[in-house]
Amino acid sequence: MEIDGNTQLVGIIGHGIHYTLSPAMHNAAFRALGMNWVYVPLRVAPGKVTAALRGLPALDFRGANVTLPHKLEAARLSDELRGDAEVLGAVNTLVVEEGRLVGHNTDPVGFLGLLREVGAEVGGRAVALIGAGGAARSVALAVMREGARIIYVLNRTESRAHELRERLKGVDASTEIRVEKLDKEGARVLRECHLVVNCTPLSGEEGEELPLDYADLSGGKWAIDLKYGGVSPFLRRAAERGARVVDGGEMLVHQAAASFTLWTGIAAPLEAMRQAYREAVRRRGGMEAER
Known part of the structure; x- marks a missing residue:
């Protein structure tokens, strides 16, 4: 060049x-x-x-x-x-x-590209998003367009999750958006989710652990971490339970x-x-x- x-x-x-x-x-x-x-x-x-x-x-x-x-x-x-x-x-x-x-x-298009590259189908299914920032908004919009039945938004500050829901509630009435607190109680919704996406900088390492029961990700569910370049502790623990895991590359x-x-x-x-x-x-x- x-x-x-x-x-x-x-x-x-x-x-x-x-x-x-x-x-x-x-x-x-x-x-x-x-x-x-x-x-x-x-x-x-x-x-x-x-x-x-x-x-x-x-x-x-x-x-x-x-x-x-x-x-x-x-x-x-x-x-x-x-x-x-x-x-x-x-x-x-x-x-x-x-x-x-x-x-x-172009972030929603990027996430749709990821889903299609790996063959993760979310139409008619439940999806969980960990985090409620800009990245989570983009992922939520993408899975709504793919026909997700329900999106759970788990965030430590619930007001931010409500902001995400308000921003997107008029996009597609066929997808319900629910807010849950990111703690052991709220994370129980992962049991019914086919796809779980970590949209936060937290990776599950010591000192920044996510309050999840990784047994809820068993049975071939999808776990995606938007961080790229390797397998995060979040993805590693999900894979150990039988989840299919993908980074954000x-x-x-x-x-x-x-x-x-x-x-x-x-x-x-x-x-x-x-x-x-x-x-x-x-x-x-x-x-x-x-x-």
């Missing part, structure tokens, strides 16, 4: 983004298609998001991804919200169109591919991005959550 005066610019806006694998995936995609584009990390501290976003059109960026902790603020600062960004009130992809910032959210790849298409107008080279992701994980070692 040679950078010159015609190189088109995109990147990722976030704070503390040393972990990000997005540059590896996107730059591999540009190389695979022979495109004179480059994807760079854009480290933006809290309080400086407005200036950073205003700078994108000024610097002739074609767009940017947005990650923690700026997704909600990016939604407020966008000139227009489209699709899932409007539904969720959060932006993970910005596209610069004639000097205007158009906000999108495929979600990351599919949401990145959707962002690529929004910027460029062409289909992403998915396999090149997937291989770049796997190689970057191998080099780094260890799990992260790019939410």
Whole structure:
């Protein structure tokens, strides 16, 4: 890849983004298609998001991804919200169109891509989400579209779970959303759930254990941890009980591919991005959550 005066610019806006694998995936995609584009990390501290976003059109960026902790603020600062960004009130992809910032959210598409890659079917079934933040909102929207019968949202702060329910209650009346406290009592609902998704930074390690009875994940149920790059203690304990387990790598790849298409107008080279992701994980070692 040679950078010159015609190189088109995109990147990722976030704070503390040393972990990000997005540059590896996107730059591999540009190389695979022979495109004179480059994807760079854009480290933006809290309080400086407005200036950073205003700078994108000024610097002739074609767009940017947005990650923690700026997704909600990016939604407020966008000139227009489209699709899932409007539904969720959060932006993970910005596209610069004639000097205007158009906000999108490709996380629900990313999670649907993960479900379909592994063959996890949730139509007519119960799903449990651990956590109620932006990642949980995206997963809830995705499984609603797949026809989930009921979604249990387990969170230590129940008010945040109620906010998630209020945000999504008008999306699909056929899916019921129930709120449960994330404790031993509330977690009993896992017994009836076909899919359990950990949408929190907690991985079940000592000092940040999840109050779950992993016996409730037995019998070939699905357990997904949105963190990527390996098997978390949550996934390991679920697998020991007979669950089918998956990390969040495929979600990351599919949401990145959707962002690529929004910027460029062409289909992403998915396999090149997937291989770049796997190689970057191998080099780094260890799990992260790019939410």
